[in-house]
Amino acid sequence: MNSHQPLRVEEVPEIMVKPRAGEKVLRVALAGQPNVGKSTVFNMLTGLSQHVGNWPGKTVEKKSGRCRYGNYLMHIVDLPGTYSLTANSIEERIARDYIVKERPDVVVAIVNAATLERSLYLVAELLLLPSPVVLGLNMMDVAEQQGYRIDVQILQAKLGIPVVPMVASKNQGVKELLEAVIGLAEGIVPYNPRQPEIKEAHKPILEKLRELMNGLIPEPYPLDWVAIKLLEGDSEVTELVKGWVDKDKWGEISALLKGHEDAILDIAGGRYEWIRKLVKAAVEEPRMGPVSLTERLDRVATHPFWGLVVMALVLGAIFWLTYTIGSPIQSWLEESVIASLANLASSWLSFLGAPAWLNGLVVDGIIGGIGTVLSFFPILTVFFAVFGLLEDVGYLARAAYVMDRFMHWMGLHGKSFLPLFLGFGCNVPAVLGSRIIEEKRARLLTIFLTPFIPCSARMAVLVFLTPVFFGERAFLVSWGLILLNLAILALVGKAMNSLLFKGERLPFIMELPLYHYPNFRTIGLEVWHRVASFLRKAGTVILAVSVVVWALSYWPTGSIEGSFLAKLGVILEPLGRLAGLDSRMVVALLTSFVAKENAVATLGVLYGAGEEALASVLGKAVPPKAGFAFLVMEMLFIPCVATVSAMRQELGSWRWTFLVIGFYLALSFAAGILVYHVFPF
Amino acid sequence: MEAANSLKPLVDLKAGEKAIVKELSGGKGFVARVASLGLVPGAEVEVIRNPQHGPIIIRIKGSYLALGRGEAAKVLVEDSA
Numbered sequence: 001m002n003s004h005q006p007l008r009v010e011e012v013p014e015i016m017v018k019p020r021a022g023e024k025v026l027r028v029a030l031a032g033q034p035n036v037g038k039s040t041v042f043n044m045l046t047g048l049s050q051h052v053g054n055w056p057g058k059t060v061e062k063k064s065g066r067c068r069y070g071n072y073l074m075h076i077v078d079l080p081g082t083y084s085l086t087a088n089s090i091e092e093r094i095a096r097d098y099i100v101k102e103r104p105d106v107v108v109a110i111v112n113a114a115t116l117e118r119s120l121y122l123v124a125e126l127l128l129l130p131s132p133v134v135l136g137l138n139m140m141d142v143a144e145q146q147g148y149r150i151d152v153q154i155l156q157a158k159l160g161i162p163v164v165p166m167v168a169s170k171n172q173g174v175k176e177l178l179e180a181v182i183g184l185a186e187g188i189v190p191y192n193p194r195q196p197e198i199k200e201a202h203k204p205i206l207e208k209l210r211e212l213m214n215g216l217i218p219e220p221y222p223l224d225w226v227a228i229k230l231l232e233g234d235s236e237v238t239e240l241v242k243g244w245v246d247k248d249k250w251g252e253i254s255a256l257l258k259g260h261e262d263a264i265l266d267i268a269g270g271r272y273e274w275i276r277k278l279v280k281a282a283v284e285e286p287r288m289g290p291v292s293l294t295e296r297l298d299r300v301a302t303h304p305f306w307g308l309v310v311m312a313l314v315l316g317a318i319f320w321l322t323y324t325i326g327s328p329i330q331s332w333l334e335e336s337v338i339a340s341l342a343n344l345a346s347s348w349l350s351f352l353g354a355p356a357w358l359n360g361l362v363v364d365g366i367i368g369g370i371g372t373v374l375s376f377f378p379i380l381t382v383f384f385a386v387f388g389l390l391e392d393v394g395y396l397a398r399a400a401y402v403m404d405r406f407m408h409w410m411g412l413h414g415k416s417f418l419p420l421f422l423g424f425g426c427n428v429p430a431v432l433g434s435r436i437i438e439e440k441r442a443r444l445l446t447i448f449l450t451p452f453i454p455c456s457a458r459m460a461v462l463v464f465l466t467p468v469f470f471g472e473r474a475f476l477v478s479w480g481l482i483l484l485n486l487a488i489l490a491l492v493g494k495a496m497n498s499l500l501f502k503g504e505r506l507p508f509i510m511e512l513p514l515y516h517y518p519n520f521r522t523i524g525l526e527v528w529h530r531v532a533s534f535l536r537k538a539g540t541v542i543l544a545v546s547v548v549v550w551a552l553s554y555w556p557t558g559s560i561e562g563s564f565l566a567k568l569g570v571i572l573e574p575l576g577r578l579a580g581l582d583s584r585m586v587v588a589l590l591t592s593f594v595a596k597e598n599a600v601a602t603l604g605v606l607y608g609a610g611e612e613a614l615a616s617v618l619g620k621a622v623p624p625k626a627g628f629a630f631l632v633m634e635m636l637f638i639p640c641v642a643t644v645s646a647m648r649q650e651l652g653s654w655r656w657t658f659l660v661i662g663f664y665l666a667l668s669f670a671a672g673i674l675v676y677h678v679f680p681f
Numbered sequence: 682m683e684a685a686n687s688l689k690p691l692v693d694l695k696a697g698e699k700a701i702v703k704e705l706s707g708g709k710g711f712v713a714r715v716a717s718l719g720l721v722p723g724a725e726v727e728v729i730r731n732p733q734h735g736p737i738i739i740r741i742k743g744s745y746l747a748l749g750r751g752e753a754a755k756v757l758v759e760d761s762a
Binding site: 402 | 705709710711712713714715716717718719721722723724729730732733734735736738741742743744745746747748749751752
């Protein structure tokens with residue numbers, strides 16, 4: 001079987017674990033289509049040894065981990081879940097490049113036994129690549145429920161590769177899978193893979209292509225694969241071959257390919273025909289069996305009307321759960337843990353005779369920053385857990401389906417609705433959550449529009465300030481401001497869609513996975529990774545910015561009134577005047593950049609009043625007109641630091657991040673000035 | 682079996698109707714994408730939902746797919762006997 005190359009540790013920096021004495025190292029790649037339970041298998045194999053990063057130079061997540069079994073240390077790379085291996089998406093390119101260039105010892109292909117024909121398509125493509133393949137026939141329980149009887153022996157014989165039946169969510173078949181991987185790598189298990197037939201009409205062309213390119217294809221590319229991809233019209237391989245052969249040769253090749261531009265359909269059709277034959281021999285299909293669970297649930301869940309009702313209930317439940325569980329923990333963290341930590345640090349520092357600035361830096365800058373990061377933790381955890389549960393059982397795709405009608409009007413994808421909804425709690429997980437949208441355009445637009453969703457911190461500011469300016473009408477004004485934000489979101493989305501994308505409709509092709517029972521280990525690990533990644537990436541930036549802003553509000557005079565921040569407020573005052581704001585309100589707006597709820601605290605400091613007195617002081621000092629302008633601006637102002645850092649992470653570019661900041665800054669001032677001048681009171 | 686003139690776009694089928702995929706119109710990227718999902722000539726599809734607005738749902742090779750109306754219009758099918 002394929003020889004053991006020693007692991008080149010320096011090429012995979014995240015895998016730093018050295019094998020123990022006498023331990024053999026195997027490099028294993030995990031491949032599979034979406035919704036086949038691949039992440040469950042990965043989690044079962046690697047548990048907490050996972051490393052989550054990005055594929056080099058890409059924003060696609062890369063997960064790797066290790067698994068010790070018997071005398072073997074397996075380094076497992078989770079390839080992106082893709083339906084095929086064309087050049088049409090980054091994920092597909094990453095998956096095939098990895099197998100072609102890194103040549104893992106074994107590729108484990110996970111398929112869903114309940115949608116066997118469809119999920120074997122990727123296997124048909126994997127068999128063309130150089131690494132040997134083990135088939136993990138997952139979700140056997142779902143398949144049985146649906147009435148499929150699969151003869152594993154026949155399937156194995158027909159495919160010529162090891163086939164392992166599994167129910168990964170119940171940890172069944174995982175050991176057997178590892179045995180098969182080792183058996184294959186050691187050459188103990190027989191391996192005679194059959195390949196899909198190519199249509200008769202294309203056989204001579206393929207043969208001719210092989211002849212023409214023989215000896216011209218550099219390592220590590222397999223000649224047969226290059227020939228088939230060329231015939232498929234694969235854009236990447238076509239470019240590669242152009243670079244490898246001389247002009248005359250390319251002339252011959254392209255002459256051969258001419259007139260076969262639609263070969264992709266024949267090749268794909270051929271693969272499916274081959275799969276059909278396999279499945280016919282190995283699988284007894286249900287004859288009009290009982291109506292499946294998926295069908296019954298979808299009668300309601302995807303119904304044009306009832307689907308919306310179900311979704312509203314589910315979202316309400318998410319909100320309720322997140323705030324019922326998350327909020328008390330959040331306030332406990334803030335009031336008990338952070339506050340006592342700050343007190344402790346403060347008394348220690350004064351006991352040691354530290355200067356006032358050091359005390360401020362530690363207590364307000366550092367501990368305050370940690371507090372901000374920590375305060376997101378409970379809500380994020382609960383939200384991701386509920387979200388992960390719905391994703392795992394298969395419901396999320398249905399919510400995206402029923403919302404697509406409304407979302408695509410704004411150039412968004414049905415799935416955009418989910419992160420946007422999350423934004424009502426906090427914009428940070430909303431931005432991070434936009435990863436679930438595969439279409440880049442819709443994902444970027446979703447991230448861009450997220451700050452229009454009023455988060456809980458801005459709601460808190462509304463609750464405090466509207467009664468100050470509007471008394472009994474406060475509730476109506478608050479609602480009006482929230483609706484204003486949502487209306488602007490829809491209008492900006494619509495405008496961006498028509499301006500940037502010329503209103504071109506976004507393709508909507510999405511699988512609705514079969515419903516199945518959740519696997520809590522998978523959900524738990526997903527939650528852990530999402531939260532840990534937030535703490536690591538967004539957390540460090542929030543902390544750093546918190547320290548910087550504290551410094552700006554402290555120096556040079558040691559108090560906010562004479563600080564750099566206040567000076568900035570004075571500089572910006574002329575602009576603020578246009579919206580009826582004095583420099584103090586401008587500074588309050590600026591500090592809301594750190595955290596939206598800061599606006600109230602800053603006003604308290606600058607107007608020389610505590611929170612209780614502030615209401616009456618502000619009510620007298622600020623006319624409702626200016627107060628309204630301030631609220632509009634606060635609602636539309638630059639997203640907070642935490643959100644901006646999350647945006648930076650997801651957009652992958654400072655330039656775009658600054659453009660977003662500039663946009664919200666300009667919009668907020670423009671809207672403030674506008675309402676100040678047209679406000680009827 | 683009727684002649685090729687009975688081809689119609691998938692989007693015109695009502696919920697519950699079954700058909701055979703005959704042709705895919707549209708760009709190379711679209712064709713490759715839906716082909717990998719099982720929408721190849723010869724495949725049997727069943728329309729599960731076709732609301733007046735918004736994407737339709739089909740069943741193909743045991744899995745369920747949501748397709749935008751634009752996408753579903755590019756899949757040409759023939760009624761299965």
